[in-house]
Amino acid sequence: MKQCPKKLIAFPHNADLDHLGAARCLLLKEPDACILHPVRFRQNAWETARKLDWFKTVKLDSIDFTALNTVYLVGITHLRQNQELVEAVAKASLRVIVLADRPAALPFAAENDICDSMSLTACMVNRLRENQLHFSGEDMQMFRLAVTEKTWAGLSGRVKPEDHKAIAFLDRQTMPAGKIANTVVLGMHDGQTSLYRNMLKNIEDIQPGYWPVTLIAVRAGNLVQDIEPVVDAIWSDISPPVLLLILTFGSFTRVWCRSSISQIDFREIFADFRPSRVRNWVYFHFSGAGHEQNRGRVLQHLEKNLHPDLTAGDIMSASPQCIESNASVRSAFDTMLKFNIMSLIVMQNGEFAGIVTRRDLDRALQMNLLDSEIGPYVPTSVPIVSPGTPVRVLKNLMVRYNLTRLPVLQNNSVVGIITTHELLRALPDYLPLPHDFLPLAEQASLPAPAELEKLLKLVFSLRIFHLLLRIGRFAEQRGVNAFAVGGFVRDLLLERQNFDIDIVVIGDAMPFVVELSHEFACEYKVFDRFHTARIYLEDLKIDFSSARIEHYSDPGALPQIEFSGLSNDLYRRDFTINALALALNPEHFLELKDFFGGYNDLVNRRIRILHSFSFLEDPTRLFRAIRFAGRFNFALEQDTQRAFELAISREAPEKLSLKRIGSEISRCLNEDRPQQIVADLFSAGLMKYLSPEMVDADILPGRFKLIKSLIRRFKPLGEEIDGEAIFWTGILSVIRSGNAEQILDDLGTSHSRRRLILQALSAMKAVPAVVNKTDESDTVCLYHLLHELSLETMLSLMAFSLDKRNARKILYFIMNLRAVKCSITGQDLIDSGIKPGPHMRQIFKHIIEQKLKGSRYAREEELELALQLYQNL
Template sequence: MAKTLGNVQDLTPVMDTLWSRIDAHILVAGVTSGRQAWIYARSRIPDLEVSGLFKDLHARPDERWTRFTLPDGEPDSVRKSLVELLSSRLPADSTAGDVMTVSPKCVDESQTVANTHDMMLRFNLMSLVVKRGDQFAGIVTRRDLDRAVQMDLWDSPIAPFVPSQPPFVTRETPVRIVRKLMVRHDVTKIPVIEEGRILGIVTAREVLRGLRELLPPPAEYLQQVEPVPVPDRNAMETLLKRVTPIKVLHVLRKVSATAEARKIAAYAVGGFVRDLLLERPNLDMDVVVIGDALPFAEAVSAELKAHLTVFDRFRTARLSFEDLKIDFTSARREHYAQVGALPQVELGGIANDLSRRDFSINAMALDLSAGSFLTLVDLFGGLRDLHEGRIRILHSFSFLEDPTRMFRAIRFACRFHFDLAEDTQRAFDLARQREALTTLSPKRVGAEITRCLHEESPGRVIDRLYAAKLMRVLHPDLADASVLPARFKLIPGIIRRFAPLHEPIDGEVVHWIGLLASLAPEQAEKLLIEMGMHANRRTAIVKSIRALSEVPLRLARLAAQDDVGLFTLLKPLPIEGLVALVAFVLDKAGARQIFDFLGRLRGVRVELCGDDLIALGIPAGAHMRTIFDALLEGRLRGSITSRKDETDHAQRIFSGLRLPLSGRNGRQPAP
């Protein structure tokens, strides 16, 4: 601040000269004269809008400067007011608590070198936090243990190899201070401690991500560091309003407010973010919470007055709000002990949670914190992969750790018309050559194939699965797409031909009938049992597979007007079996017979019931089946058209059976 006794003219040239000579991130300068101060402000920080800092002071932004006046002629007083205002309004430093990974893997100092070394190998870690009881003792690294192993100290406790007085920080320590400590102590990890207890750990990766970008990258490097323009918060909100119903934004604001009130971080993650960027509506959302998800989900549910389903075993919850579904989970990290095994799960931070996901396009998040609402978090280049149309794994062992990702890679590639990235294709081929899929149970394989059947074009996905030689892991006889029925890809269109029935048709069942049609019914049933298929669906599939070989010939032998024969042949089959017959094996004449049955005969019923026959004096017994069969045949032939006809016919049939009449209560009449 400067003071002048003369008149104040246009200060812009002076301020431009000052700006060129001072390398400041933010420059606020001014001149006082009399009882007034003329203030000029400007910033080199890309995301900082200077005019917003001084909005209530009637600041006037122009091409370069934001200008305003203050009713104060004392430079020291003006300087103090401006410093206080900037301190309260400038974004706070990122802290260790903002970026740390919670619940780091720990080991007690009494553990042996052998056990600790094995733990590092099993969980693919380069260091472990060491505890003394429940207090922090230090960090032991793989390098330390490798030296101990070289000296054959397998049975030694690790305590002697843990450096004394290691650096640590608190939750409130600014990230820029953490960086300085890492440089000073030549370490890549620093624990976050509170009263001796371990809250989390900050790695060099989190520090680099947590440091704010003060200056934009030089133009010549922009394409290298940001090959795809990253939408800002305003752009994401505009996109959200355009792609999804307005209630989605309303719900996300409620989640954000709940996170702010509870002082925790929450993110919308995964498929919802991916589909939003692809401008595909998706009302199924995943929200990841840094901490315990259950109480947070309960608080959001109370705010929205929405139904909440809690899964205590997994500490997750699902909220239903109209047609919107939100799954709440705690941020976690995963370790795979061996190929194809289910992962071991621990709490973690958002970086851990995103890094455990299958593909880069599914590893993006929207920050729901109040100060960063709808900021895109893309740590693995998912946005670029979306723009370039490719499916890319996050690390080269991804398919070996979880071979089900091979099915998902093909499913997503078909859904979005993407290609597998070159390194992803190599990893895919390696996992197939190493027969990683053989480690999966039929239940897990069946579940992945079932998800493929729910895609928009399931036939195309199944073709790709056959081409990639993945189907044979389900059964050796499913080695080539030639075993599929010729019209397998036409199933969705054929199902639409049955729409006039206004009856739900399980497309998944129809597809499974086609997939397993080349197997013997007994083989198919055994496989479906191993897959854990529900009994009703399993029965429908096996019965329909058997019908594919039996029904066509019997249909062809039926006389033209044999309604009874047609009804008897087709009535036991589920609607999905009838669809499969039309789709896979019948010619036009056979298909006409199916639709004739559905249109005229399938709904034929006998009106009388067992109680009605007893009321007529006909005793209960096996003969009732004979009577009902005769009544149904009469209905089908057209000789019986009313309830009265059924009553008369039932009595005539019973009389012909020469059995004694019963009383109305079913007992024999007294002599």
């Protein structure tokens, strides 16, 4: 007998508890609907459903489709999920509503009811609550089981806010703690139950790479079908952070693994086994010799490929500042101020004796103990950690002993120090940030090494990639850490080429560079004062430096340098976007190190200093801030802008020599948009430190902004044009004092550029009036007026001194007359019997003038004319 429901609720094959919960919600909403009898149910879903009074179903072949008008498809988005039903619906004219987390791809039109949640039940519960619908205790319990199983109690990486909302509501329903695990176990057949109990008897804890891994390795006598409910039950029952299940049947081994720790990716770890993902599990199988051998093979692979948990050695600041225990409190104070640090390692007879902090010294100051030795006042009961101590242990020690820093010792030598800053940076965020606190606490996620590898190969070339790889491997062999830093890293992230590669070595870079030059068979140069060196590889120059800390004896002075760790080395830099580093050692190759939020500033297109005294400490950073803002079209961050204005108001650039100011302005002139950057320097009030007259950009020649395009126009000539000399000519041309020579000397301008600028400044005074009186057709006069001038001088005349009519005369000379020369040389005249002397110049001048007037001579004709002129002298 056919049944005639008007509304039908249907599941996919192998439906789970979540489908069942969603169907119940639909039934509460549509009480007159019927449920289609499922062909297959997951074990826990079936064990739950068969005990529910409302779970009354109709079979597909008993339905009269002519009476049916609406079908709800719960989780069915493809034909194969319930082929018989989909084919039957396709033949009828029905309203079809698909409740799923993605659009349906079915052979008929359907209304997609998309759930913005991982769990369909969670979505439906939230909707019914909004409609003020009340649930029974039985429904609440079933919904909670469904959402918990689907989202793994909210721990799944795919969980969404709607899921958390439903979980928070359903948690009001009290349930025994083991209910979920027991529900999962319910309904297992004898083989599954036996395997489940066997697994619980073989639990062991291992710690590969200091990670807490629960290992269950069992040998089963009989092959058990459908193991997934068993491993699900184990996970639910013991709730470990990481679970590794090794099941051996004869020589055949199945491995199920799962982790709630985001840093552990089993698909990557066991990639050689070609694993697949089964819901939340990573699964693979293989054949081997036997249980013990297969177990050993899996664990060996795990040890080899599982990246260790972060340790003290990964996050510590290397080369911490030390002081002897017999030093005075005053000396310790001075050292802390000198290096802008809050603690010092205290040594006694070459061994670690304790840590003294600024707080300790403040107390000594209050007690008038400045001239006392610090040794007696140094706490000695500080916990000591090694480079291999996991970060989780460091956190425990700091909390337990109320510490803000820990020394790191290796073989009784101090190798580093860890502060709460390093520790907080290292601790991962296990949960997403609450939406109510975004964007306050939101940070851009750092790109992974794999992303940076692709970017490096895209922006640069395989050559640069393999070069950095070789340097990292060499550093590993020498037992040091190497990092690419600064502008190279910044421009890589901005997808801009920058072949100025700077590498920081933790320790002394000098011997490292010497050995590296032998390895690469290349030349090198050492700069002892700054502990830097450079190697020369064909067309590349790579600079190396020791990780160092700088201190300034006076504002504006050049820094004094001492060895330090990476974070201190980066902290001394001008802006956060330049304080990024890429690890080069193989284990962490291309890991981005960002201690100060530089990547986030790149993403948000802003310039930010690392501390509020940065511009006062080194006023050249004022010029660099303008330059980088102009180059990248960035803006100064709010506090940076305030610090910038404060430094200007305190006349900080007055402490700079004219040479350093000129050097910074020269760098601005070599940018792609120098005219805009120079205008910004004027607006910021920085150009007046070059000359008091430089207070307004309007003082510059009107065509100053056209210099770049003018230089590009003459590139086809194939001559190297010193654009910087032309810019400096324009700047110095407006100084009324006429003291250009002295300014160029003070700027430290090179002799060749100085000559070009002074020639141009002189020509700008003398040439315009003569050019104005000279007609373009008077080629001889035009030639004699201009032929001794450099190309830079003529471009300066066109840009700064001449109107369009007279500039066209210069252009005519450059394009048509400048290349006019004699084909013969002085040696040719001597070989022809003409004696050397001033008359030679008269001969060449006459020949050139004839050619300027239109005469054309072959080389032999020029020589014959020269002999005639000589005879007529």
